Amino acid sequence: xxxxxxxxxxxxxxxxxxxxxxxxxxxxxxxxxxxxxxxxxxxxxxxxxxxxxxxxxxxxxxxxxxxxxxxxxxxxxxxxxxxxxxxxxxxxxxxxxxxxxxxxxxxxxxxxxxxxxxxxxxxxxxxxxxxxxxxxxxxxxxxxxxxxxxxxxxxxxxxxxxxxxxxxxxxxxxxxxxxxx
Numbered sequence: 001x002x003x004x005x006x007x008x009x010x011x012x013x014x015x016x017x018x019x020x021x022x023x024x025x026x027x028x029x030x031x032x033x034x035x036x037x038x039x040x041x042x043x044x045x046x047x048x049x050x051x052x053x054x055x056x057x058x059x060x061x062x063x064x065x066x067x068x069x070x071x072x073x074x075x076x077x078x079x080x081x082x083x084x085x086x087x088x089x090x091x092x093x094x095x096x097x098x099x100x101x102x103x104x105x106x107x108x109x110x111x112x113x114x115x116x117x118x119x120x121x122x123x124x125x126x127x128x129x130x131x132x133x134x135x136x137x138x139x140x141x142x143x144x145x146x147x148x149x150x151x152x153x154x155x156x157x158x159x160x161x162x163x164x165x166x167x168x169x170x171x172x173x174x175x176x177x178x179x180x181x
Contacts, residue, residue: 025154029127031084031114034100039082039112041127041150047078048157048178049150050166051127053119053141054083055092056102060145064107066166070175071111077179078152081111081166086119089144119146131156147171151178 026049031039041049052067064083071081085092085099092099096115103109117125119141131139131148135156139148143162151157158174165171 024130026127026130026150026156027154029125029130031082031117031125031127034085034096034113034115036115039114041154044080045154046152047080048074048152048175049080049082050175051082051084051148051150052166053086053088053144053146054113055086055089055144056094056099057091058089058144060143060162063145063165064103064109067111068107068109070166074175074179075111079175079179083109083111083113084119084125085113085116086141086144087116088118088120088141091144092116131159135159149174149178152181 027042027045029041031041033039050067050070052063054064054067055061067081067083070079083103085096087093094102094116099116100113103113119125119128128139128141135148138159139156140146141162145162147160147164147166149157149159157178160171
Protein backbone atom coordinates (compact mmCIF):
# COMPACT_ATOMS: atom_id res chain seq x y z
CA UNK A 1 0.00 0.00 0.00
CA UNK A 2 2.86 2.41 0.80
CA UNK A 3 4.34 1.77 -2.65
CA UNK A 4 1.05 2.64 -4.33
CA UNK A 5 0.77 5.89 -2.38
CA UNK A 6 4.36 6.82 -3.21
CA UNK A 7 3.77 6.07 -6.88
CA UNK A 8 0.55 8.14 -6.94
CA UNK A 9 2.21 11.08 -5.19
CA UNK A 10 5.10 10.90 -7.63
CA UNK A 11 2.80 10.68 -10.68
CA UNK A 12 0.62 13.60 -9.66
CA UNK A 13 3.72 15.59 -8.78
CA UNK A 14 4.96 15.19 -12.34
CA UNK A 15 1.74 16.62 -13.73
CA UNK A 16 2.26 19.79 -11.71
CA UNK A 17 5.76 20.53 -12.99
CA UNK A 18 4.55 23.39 -15.23
CA UNK A 19 1.80 24.57 -12.91
CA UNK A 20 1.50 28.31 -13.33
CA UNK A 21 1.35 30.29 -10.11
CA UNK A 22 1.45 33.64 -11.88
CA UNK A 23 2.61 35.68 -8.94
CA UNK A 24 3.55 38.17 -11.68
CA UNK A 25 2.06 38.80 -15.09
CA UNK A 26 3.92 39.52 -18.31
CA UNK A 27 2.75 43.14 -18.12
CA UNK A 28 5.11 43.69 -15.21
CA UNK A 29 8.23 43.27 -17.38
CA UNK A 30 10.24 45.77 -19.37
CA UNK A 31 12.92 45.51 -22.04
CA UNK A 32 15.46 48.05 -23.26
CA UNK A 33 14.56 48.77 -26.88
CA UNK A 34 17.04 48.60 -29.71
CA UNK A 35 16.65 52.42 -30.04
CA UNK A 36 17.63 52.90 -26.38
CA UNK A 37 14.24 53.62 -24.80
CA UNK A 38 12.08 51.27 -22.71
CA UNK A 39 9.51 48.75 -23.97
CA UNK A 40 6.99 48.37 -21.16
CA UNK A 41 4.75 45.34 -21.58
CA UNK A 42 2.26 47.21 -19.38
CA UNK A 43 1.70 49.48 -22.39
CA UNK A 44 0.23 46.44 -24.15
CA UNK A 45 -2.38 45.38 -21.61
CA UNK A 46 -5.48 44.08 -23.40
CA UNK A 47 -3.36 43.19 -26.43
CA UNK A 48 -1.97 39.87 -27.60
CA UNK A 49 1.84 39.99 -27.42
CA UNK A 50 4.11 37.76 -29.49
CA UNK A 51 7.66 37.68 -28.18
CA UNK A 52 10.21 36.08 -30.50
CA UNK A 53 13.93 35.64 -29.95
CA UNK A 54 15.59 36.50 -33.25
CA UNK A 55 18.97 36.36 -34.99
CA UNK A 56 20.40 37.63 -38.27
CA UNK A 57 22.48 34.59 -39.19
CA UNK A 58 20.03 31.77 -38.62
CA UNK A 59 18.35 29.38 -41.03
CA UNK A 60 15.07 30.77 -39.66
CA UNK A 61 16.02 34.41 -40.30
CA UNK A 62 13.58 34.59 -43.27
CA UNK A 63 10.82 34.41 -40.63
CA UNK A 64 11.45 38.12 -40.08
CA UNK A 65 9.34 38.58 -43.22
CA UNK A 66 6.54 36.45 -41.70
CA UNK A 67 6.72 38.43 -38.45
CA UNK A 68 6.45 41.71 -40.35
CA UNK A 69 3.44 40.32 -42.26
CA UNK A 70 1.81 39.25 -39.00
CA UNK A 71 2.48 42.72 -37.55
CA UNK A 72 1.04 44.44 -40.62
CA UNK A 73 -2.05 42.21 -40.76
CA UNK A 74 -2.87 42.05 -37.03
CA UNK A 75 -1.56 45.26 -35.46
CA UNK A 76 -4.92 46.99 -35.89
CA UNK A 77 -6.60 43.96 -34.26
CA UNK A 78 -4.58 44.30 -31.05
CA UNK A 79 -1.51 42.14 -31.71
CA UNK A 80 1.99 43.34 -30.82
CA UNK A 81 5.16 41.67 -32.10
CA UNK A 82 8.38 42.15 -30.11
CA UNK A 83 11.65 40.88 -31.56
CA UNK A 84 14.32 39.94 -29.03
CA UNK A 85 17.79 39.62 -30.58
CA UNK A 86 20.05 37.12 -28.84
CA UNK A 87 23.44 35.60 -29.44
CA UNK A 88 22.75 32.63 -27.15
CA UNK A 89 22.88 30.34 -30.19
CA UNK A 90 25.91 32.11 -31.74
CA UNK A 91 23.95 33.53 -34.66
CA UNK A 92 23.63 37.20 -33.71
CA UNK A 93 27.14 38.61 -33.30
CA UNK A 94 26.25 42.15 -34.41
CA UNK A 95 25.80 45.28 -32.35
CA UNK A 96 22.34 46.69 -31.67
CA UNK A 97 22.84 49.23 -34.47
CA UNK A 98 23.92 46.51 -36.91
CA UNK A 99 20.91 44.37 -35.96
CA UNK A 100 18.51 47.30 -36.38
CA UNK A 101 20.01 48.24 -39.77
CA UNK A 102 19.91 44.60 -40.95
CA UNK A 103 16.24 44.19 -40.00
CA UNK A 104 15.12 47.47 -41.54
CA UNK A 105 17.16 47.07 -44.74
CA UNK A 106 16.45 43.41 -45.47
CA UNK A 107 12.94 42.95 -44.08
CA UNK A 108 11.44 46.43 -43.53
CA UNK A 109 10.94 45.61 -39.85
CA UNK A 110 9.07 48.29 -37.94
CA UNK A 111 7.71 46.28 -35.00
CA UNK A 112 9.38 46.86 -31.60
CA UNK A 113 12.77 45.26 -31.07
CA UNK A 114 14.73 44.93 -27.85
CA UNK A 115 18.43 45.30 -27.37
CA UNK A 116 20.40 42.08 -27.70
CA UNK A 117 19.93 40.01 -24.53
CA UNK A 118 20.22 36.49 -23.14
CA UNK A 119 17.07 34.38 -23.35
CA UNK A 120 18.44 31.21 -21.75
CA UNK A 121 20.66 30.34 -18.80
CA UNK A 122 21.43 32.15 -15.58
CA UNK A 123 21.76 35.52 -17.34
CA UNK A 124 18.41 35.22 -19.14
CA UNK A 125 16.18 38.28 -19.07
CA UNK A 126 13.68 38.08 -16.16
CA UNK A 127 10.79 37.73 -18.65
CA UNK A 128 12.23 34.46 -19.95
CA UNK A 129 12.82 33.15 -16.42
CA UNK A 130 9.21 34.05 -15.59
CA UNK A 131 7.89 32.31 -18.73
CA UNK A 132 9.82 29.15 -17.87
CA UNK A 133 8.60 29.22 -14.27
CA UNK A 134 4.96 29.68 -15.28
CA UNK A 135 4.72 27.69 -18.50
CA UNK A 136 7.46 25.09 -18.12
CA UNK A 137 10.12 23.92 -20.53
CA UNK A 138 8.00 24.73 -23.60
CA UNK A 139 8.69 28.42 -22.89
CA UNK A 140 12.46 27.96 -23.01
CA UNK A 141 13.88 28.82 -26.44
CA UNK A 142 15.71 25.83 -27.90
CA UNK A 143 16.83 27.91 -30.88
CA UNK A 144 16.26 31.28 -32.53
CA UNK A 145 12.74 32.29 -33.63
CA UNK A 146 11.06 30.54 -30.70
CA UNK A 147 7.70 32.25 -30.12
CA UNK A 148 5.85 32.99 -26.88
CA UNK A 149 2.28 34.26 -27.17
CA UNK A 150 1.06 36.31 -24.21
CA UNK A 151 -2.69 36.59 -23.74
CA UNK A 152 -4.47 39.86 -23.04
CA UNK A 153 -4.53 38.95 -19.35
CA UNK A 154 -0.72 38.78 -19.23
CA UNK A 155 -0.29 35.01 -19.09
CA UNK A 156 1.46 32.64 -21.49
CA UNK A 157 -1.21 31.48 -23.94
CA UNK A 158 1.05 29.21 -26.00
CA UNK A 159 4.57 28.71 -27.29
CA UNK A 160 5.87 27.64 -30.67
CA UNK A 161 9.16 26.12 -31.74
CA UNK A 162 11.40 27.79 -34.27
CA UNK A 163 10.17 25.75 -37.23
CA UNK A 164 6.58 27.05 -36.87
CA UNK A 165 6.18 30.06 -39.13
CA UNK A 166 4.29 33.01 -37.65
CA UNK A 167 2.00 32.95 -40.69
CA UNK A 168 1.18 29.24 -40.43
CA UNK A 169 -2.46 28.18 -39.96
CA UNK A 170 -1.62 26.67 -36.56
CA UNK A 171 -0.04 29.91 -35.32
CA UNK A 172 -2.73 32.20 -36.76
CA UNK A 173 -5.45 30.04 -35.18
CA UNK A 174 -4.00 30.75 -31.71
CA UNK A 175 -3.54 34.47 -32.47
CA UNK A 176 -7.17 34.77 -33.57
CA UNK A 177 -8.40 32.81 -30.55
CA UNK A 178 -6.50 35.14 -28.23
CA UNK A 179 -7.79 38.26 -30.01
CA UNK A 180 -11.36 37.08 -29.30
CA UNK A 181 -10.69 36.23 -25.62
